[in-house]
Amino acid sequence: MFTSVPDARLALDAWTREIIQWHFSPETGCPFWLDFAAQLGWDPRKEIHSYDDLGKLGFFEDEWLRGGPVQRWIPKGYAGKPVYVFETGGSTGVPKSRITIDDFRIDYEQFSTTLPDSAFPKGADWLHVGPSGPRRLRLAVEHLCQHRAGICFMVDLDPRWVIKLLKRGAMQEVELYKSHVIDQALTVLKAHANVKCLFITPKLLEALCEKVSLKKMGITGIFCGGTEMTPQWCRFAVEELLEGVYFTPTYGNTLMGLAVSRPVCAEDGYSIVYYPPQPRAMIEIVDPDEPTRVVDYGQTGRVRLTTLTKEFFMPRFLERDEAEREKPWGHFLCDGVRNVRPFRQLEKSVVEGVY
Amino acid sequence: MLHLPLLRHGREYHSMDLASAIHFKTRQPIAMVSQANVGLIRRDLTLHHQRAVEALAAFTTRELIDICHRAGHIFLEDPDDYIANTSATTGMPRALVRGNMAKIHSMFTSMERVLAGLTRNLHLEVIDNGFLDGASPVSFFPRGHSLGVVLPSNSPGVHSLWIPAVALKTPLVVKPGSAEPWTPLRIIQSFIRAGAPPEAFCYYPTDHAGANEILRSTGRGMLFGDVGAVKSWANDPKIELHGPGYSKIVIADDCADEWEQFLDIMVQSIAGNGGRSCVNASGVWVTRHADEIAQALAERLAQIVPRDAEDPEAALAPFANPDVARRIDSTLQQGGLDSRLAEYDGCTYLLPTVVHCDSPDHPLANREFLFPFASVLQVHQHQLPEVLGPTLACSVITRNASLCRRFLVSPHIGRLNIGPLPTNSIRWDQPHEGNLFDHLYARRAFEMAV
Numbered sequence: 082m083f084t085s086v087p088d089a090r091l092a093l094d095a096w097t098r099e100i101i102q103w104h105f106s107p108e109t110g111c112p113f114w115l116d117f118a119a120q121l122g123w124d125p126r127k128e129i130h131s132y133d134d135l136g137k138l139g140f141f142e143d144e145w146l147r148g149g150p151v152q153r154w155i156p157k158g159y160a161g162k163p164v165y166v167f168e169t170g171g172s173t174g175v176p177k178s179r180i181t182i183d184d185f186r187i188d189y190e191q192f193s194t195t196l197p198d199s200a201f202p203k204g205a206d207w208l209h210v211g212p213s214g215p216r217r218l219r220l221a222v223e224h225l226c227q228h229r230a231g232i233c234f235m236v237d238l239d240p241r242w243v244i245k246l247l248k249r250g251a252m253q254e255v256e257l258y259k260s261h262v263i264d265q266a267l268t269v270l271k272a273h274a275n276v277k278c279l280f281i282t283p284k285l286l287e288a289l290c291e292k293v294s295l296k297k298m299g300i301t302g303i304f305c306g307g308t309e310m311t312p313q314w315c316r317f318a319v320e321e322l323l324e325g326v327y328f329t330p331t332y333g334n335t336l337m338g339l340a341v342s343r344p345v346c347a348e349d350g351y352s353i354v355y356y357p358p359q360p361r362a363m364i365e366i367v368d369p370d371e372p373t374r375v376v377d378y379g380q381t382g383r384v385r386l387t388t389l390t391k392e393f394f395m396p397r398f399l400e401r402d403e404a405e406r407e408k409p410w411g412h413f414l415c416d417g418v419r420n421v422r423p424f425r426q427l428e429k430s431v432v433e434g435v436y
Numbered sequence: 437m438l439h440l441p442l443l444r445h446g447r448e449y450h451s452m453d454l455a456s457a458i459h460f461k462t463r464q465p466i467a468m469v470s471q472a473n474v475g476l477i478r479r480d481l482t483l484h485h486q487r488a489v490e491a492l493a494a495f496t497t498r499e500l501i502d503i504c505h506r507a508g509h510i511f512l513e514d515p516d517d518y519i520a521n522t523s524a525t526t527g528m529p530r531a532l533v534r535g536n537m538a539k540i541h542s543m544f545t546s547m548e549r550v551l552a553g554l555t556r557n558l559h560l561e562v563i564d565n566g567f568l569d570g571a572s573p574v575s576f577f578p579r580g581h582s583l584g585v586v587l588p589s590n591s592p593g594v595h596s597l598w599i600p601a602v603a604l605k606t607p608l609v610v611k612p613g614s615a616e617p618w619t620p621l622r623i624i625q626s627f628i629r630a631g632a633p634p635e636a637f638c639y640y641p642t643d644h645a646g647a648n649e650i651l652r653s654t655g656r657g658m659l660f661g662d663v664g665a666v667k668s669w670a671n672d673p674k675i676e677l678h679g680p681g682y683s684k685i686v687i688a689d690d691c692a693d694e695w696e697q698f699l700d701i702m703v704q705s706i707a708g709n710g711g712r713s714c715v716n717a718s719g720v721w722v723t724r725h726a727d728e729i730a731q732a733l734a735e736r737l738a739q740i741v742p743r744d745a746e747d748p749e750a751a752l753a754p755f756a757n758p759d760v761a762r763r764i765d766s767t768l769q770q771g772g773l774d775s776r777l778a779e780y781d782g783c784t785y786l787l788p789t790v791v792h793c794d795s796p797d798h799p800l801a802n803r804e805f806l807f808p809f810a811s812v813l814q815v816h817q818h819q820l821p822e823v824l825g826p827t828l829a830c831s832v833i834t835r836n837a838s839l840c841r842r843f844l845v846s847p848h849i850g851r852l853n854i855g856p857l858p859t860n861s862i863r864w865d866q867p868h869e870g871n872l873f874d875h876l877y878a879r880r881a882f883e884m885a886v
Binding site: 250252256283284287291311312313314316317318321322350351 | 471473476479482652668
C-alpha cells in the first residue's frame with residue numbers, strides 16, 4: 082500500500098517493467114506481442130523503463146482484438162490454464178474479444194474492498210440484472226458476491242438485441258423486453274428476502290424503481306454500471322429513486338477492468354469521478370487531436386486506457402469516451418476521470434424539411 | 437446568465453444537465469437551458485399525470501377559453517427581451533418574430549372560434565361533461581391523458597397548433613426545439629399567469645431519447661421533425677406527424693397564360709416568414725411557361741437579400757448553425773446549382789433559390805429546405821394531382837371544375853386552396869395539418885336511461 086502519489090508512480094513504473102518483461106519474453110509472452118516485437122527492430126524489454134516509455138509502442142488498435150485466433154493473446158506463461166474469452170459491444174460487425182484467466186476475479190476482489198459492509202453485508206445474496214452472455218460482467222458480479230459469502234441470482238439482458246430493436250425503431254418491443262427483464266427481477270426480489278445487494282444498469286434501475294420501493298424490498302446496496310451516468314442522472318437517482326439506499330456507480334469494460342467512483346454527493350455536484358485500479362490499469366485524458374498529450378487537470382479530452390496485467394497488455398488504447406482529467410484524491414493515488422460520456426461526434430446528415 | 441428551468445407539472449426544476457442557447461452571430465451562449473433526463477420525464481408522466489388531468493378538469497371549457505384570452509394579452513406584454521432572444525438563437529429577423537407573435541396572440545384570443553372550427557360547433561358542454569343528452573345524444577371521450585409535443589426551432593408560429601389543447605382540457609408536455617426554447621415557455625408562463633393550473637404543464641428541454649420518452653409516455657403526441665425524425669413514428673396512430681410540407685402552387689392549363697397575375701402570390705408563398713414554414717411553397721407546378729415563371733420568380737426573389745436582424749425590412753434568416761447551411765448548399769450543388777451560400781455581417785445565409793427542373797425525377801424537384809426555395813416544373817395536366825406526391829398546402833389556380841374535383845378527392849393534400857391564394861394563408865378554424873380535437877377526442881355511441 083502506497084502513501085503518496087510519487088510512491089505510487091514509482092510502483093507503476095516498476096510494475097510496467099515487470100509487465101513488459103513478461104509479455105515480451107519468449108518464455109512467458111503471447112504470440113501477438115512477440116510477433117509485434119519482432120517487427121519493431123528494438124527490444125521493448127531494453128527500451129521501456131517506465132510507464133511513460135509505453136509511448137514508444139504507439140497506440141493499441143481495437144482492430145487487433147476483432148477476430149481470431151484468440152489463442153495469440155494467451156501468454157505462454159499461462160499455457161495450460163483454463164481460459165475465458167469475453168467480448169465487448171458487438172452492435173456492429175465482429176466484437177472485440179479478450180482472453181482472461183483470473184483477472185476478473187482479481188479486479189472484483191479489489192473492488193470489493195471499496196464496498197461498505199453496512200450497504201453490502203457479508204453473507205447477503207445479490208441480484209444481477211444486466212448483460213451476461215459473452216460479457217465478463219456476469220461472472221465478475223457473481224464472483225464478487227461469492228467473495229462476499231453470498232449467492233448471486235441472475236436476470237439476463239441481451240444488449241445486442243436491444244440495439245437491434247432501437248435501430249429499427251421498434252420502441253414498443255424495447256419496452257416489452259424491458260418489462261420482461263424487470264418482471265423477472267421483481268419475481269426474484271419478492272421470493273428471496275435475503276437479496277440485499279443489486280447490480281443493475283442505470284436504465285433498468287429506473288424501470289425497477291417505477292414498480293417498487295427498493296428500500297422497502299430490503300435492498301441496502303446498489304452497484305450500478307454498464308452505460309453512461311451523468312451527474313443529473315445520479316442526482317435524480319439519489320433524490321427520487323433510491324430513498325437513501327447506498328449507491329455506487331462504476332466505469333469499466335472488458336478490456337480495462339473496473340474503475341471505482343468517489344462517493345457521489347450533492348456537495349460535489351453529483352459528479353462521478355472514477356479512479357482506475359492502478360497499477361493494473363490506467364485511465365488518462367488526452368488531447369483528441371494529439372493523443373500523445375495528456376491534458377491539464379480539469380480539461381476535457383478523450384479517454385485513453387492502458388491495461389497492465391500479466392494476462393493482458395493493452396497500452397494506450399483510445400476509447401470512444403471523453404471526460405475531464407481529475408487530480409488524485411484520498412487513497413486514490415493516480416489521476417481520475419470526471420463525468421465520462423460518449424465522445425461527441427458532429428452529425429453530418431442533411432436536414433430535409435423546414436423542421 | 438439567464439437559466440431556463442424545466443417545469444415539472446408547473447414546478448420549476450434546475451437540472452444539472454445544461455445546454456447553451458447560442459447566439460447565431462457571436463456563437464456565444466446567451467442562456468443556459470436545463471435538460472430533462474429520460475428517467476425524470478418518465479417518472480413524472482407515470483406518477484403524476486392524473487394530478488394534471490384533475491387540475492384542468494376543475495375548470496369549465498368556458499373558463500379555459502377566458503384564460504386563453506387573458507393569456508393572449510399577457511403573451512404580448514413586454515415583448516422586447518423575448519423578441520431579441522428568439523431572434524438571437526434562431527437567426528429569425530425581429531420583424532418576423534413579431535409577426536409570429538401576432539399569430540400566436542390571435543390563436544389565444546380566437547379560442548372560441550378555433551374550438552368551433554375544430555369541433556365543428558360541438559356544444560362545449562360535451563367537453564365538460566363527456567356527453568350531451570337529448571334527441572340526438574352525443575358523447576366524446578379523451579383518447580389520452582395528455583398531449584406530448586416535440587417541437588421544432590424553425591418558426592414560433594408553429595406553436596399556435598398546440599395551444600388549443602389546454603382549452604380541450606388536455607395537459608401539455610412540451611419539448612422545445614433546441615434553438616427555440618423561448619416561445620413554448622412564454623406560452624406556458626402566459627397560461628399560468630392567466631389562471632391556468634400549473635400542474636397541467638410540463639416543459640422538458642431534452643435530447644432525442646427524452647423526446648421519444650415524451651411521445652411514449654403521453655396519451656397522444658405531436659411530432660415536428662425532418663424526414664428522418666418523423667419516419668420512425670410513421671405507423672403510430674397516437675402520434676400526429678408534422679414533417680416536411682412539400683407545399684405547392686399549381687397553375688393549370690386554363691390559367692397558365694395569366695401566370696404574371698399570380699407572381700405576387702407565388703413570391704409570398706415561397707418567401708413569406710423567411711421560407712421557414714411547412715406551408716411555404718417549395719414547388720410551382722405548371723402546365724406551360726415554366727421557364728418564364730422560373731425566370732420571373734428568380735428576379736423577384738433575388739430582391740430579398742440579407743439584412744440586419746433589427747432591420748424592419750429583413751425577410752431572410754441566417755442559419756443559426758452554419759454547418760446546416762453548408763450541407764444544404766452541398767445538396768443543391770449535387771443537384772446542378774452553383775453555391776447559394778452568402779456571408780453577411782458574420783452570418784451565413786442561403787440566398788432565395790428557384791430551380792427549373794425538367795422532370796419530377798430531378799433530384800431537386802420535390803425538396804423542402806429551411807430558406808426560400810422552390811422548384812418550378814412543367815407537367816401535363818392529366819398527371820395532376822397524382823404527380824405532386826404528398827403536399828401539405830396546395831393552391832391550385834384553375835377554373836376547370838373537372839380538375840378541381842380531381843384535387844378535391846386527392847388524399848395527399850392537407851389544405852386545398854382553389855384559386856389564387858397563397859399556400860401560407862392560415863385560418864384557425866381550418867386546421868391544415870390534422871385536427872387537434874379529432875386527435876385528442878373520439879366519439880362513442882351513447883344513451884342515457886330516462
